[in-house]
Amino acid sequence: MPYRTKKKPPAKAVAPDGTFAMGETTDRLLTPGEVAHIFGVDPKTVNRWSLTGKIPSIRTPSGQRRYRQSDINQLISTDRG
Amino acid sequence: MPYRTKKKPPAKAVAPDGTFAMGETTDRLLTPGEVAHIFGVDPKTVNRWSLTGKIPSIRTPSGQRRYRQSDINQLISTDRG
DNA sequence: GGTTAATTGGGTAATTTGGGGC
């Protein structure tokens, strides 16, 4: 999967009729490559972060890792040090 | 994770945050696209999982696959490693 | 009926994984 940055349409999670747009909502899962692109590191480094408990990860039934966008956003904080 | 749709899914089964309503839609069958969204993969990958025996699937009379929520829930687990 | 979106199957390219060593 290439490091594709797909633009998200205006996030409209739940419509008035109770329906919602699939796949474009708040908590989509990111691939290691996407997270790596965000932080500017190697995908393997991202996996190391999950190994050391720095990022929670979800496994596909075949063992690949996926990361919650909310978890990633939590790590992105402006640093003044 | 190229699965995206601008229209409403068949019904509200899995909320954008990944949760679901227990008392209401527990036994509803999920489409490949919905399961794909949960795991952050392509719908075809989900079908591949059923072909390799990782997920039991149910077929519509026309041959399309559907998945039980209970089967999917069993596979979801946060991973530390 | 008619429109739109999702699913399916096949083929091929790209990504991910784990280990090892720098």
Added chain:
DNA sequence: GTTGTCCAAATTACCCAATTAA
């Protein structure tokens, strides 16, 4: 202690057109 790279095997993504579902 952390990160980047090389490797082979496994897994997944994207392409297409036809079928099915809503």
